[in-house]
Amino acid sequence: REGLVLWRLENAALLAGALDLAFDDTSGIVWLNDATGGRLVAVRPALNAPVPVPLPLRAGEAVTQVTALAAGPDALYVLDAARRRVLRLDRAARVLQAFGELELHLPRALAVDRHRRVYVAEAQRLLVYFDGRLLVALAARALGAGEIRDLRIHDDDLAIVDGTGARVQLFRVL
Secondary structure, X not given: OOXXXXXXXXXXXXXXXXXXXXXXXXXXXXXXXXXXXXOEEXXXXXXXXXXXXXXXXXXXXXXXXXXXXXXXXXXXXXXXHHHOEEEEEOOOOOEEEEEOOOOOOOOOEEEXXXXXXXXXXXXXXXXXXXXXXXXEEEEOHHHOOOOEXXXXXXXXXXXXXXXXXXXXXXEEOO
């Protein structure tokens, strides 16, 4: 607020450099993934207590490289780029659902809206899922973008970062 720092994670030793973060409005947890892609950290800013959260290691569920996070209204969503899939995790980082393995090629960004639609960005297309099913795949050119680098969603507004166009485009999702 007014440009003042409200909170700072002092124990940076827990992270090998934060790669992404997601704020869970429901639980008040800030989720961070470290730059190795192999660890999640849950932080409650009010308590300033970072807690490393182990990722699943069982065959079939093992997470190899978390590159993006998004907090949905029901769960934490992580992009496991190495295995080209999205995982829906509970707050203890247990896998509730995995999807996208057959459709994703080189995923790079992730967002979840309040209706639990999951948006996955690749350089040349945007894929939208609901309940693990692919709803639509849109070419970047159809969205007026040369290359999708990142995306964020708030309420019904989807922002897409166009790398080659050097701009951010805002879309209303109906």
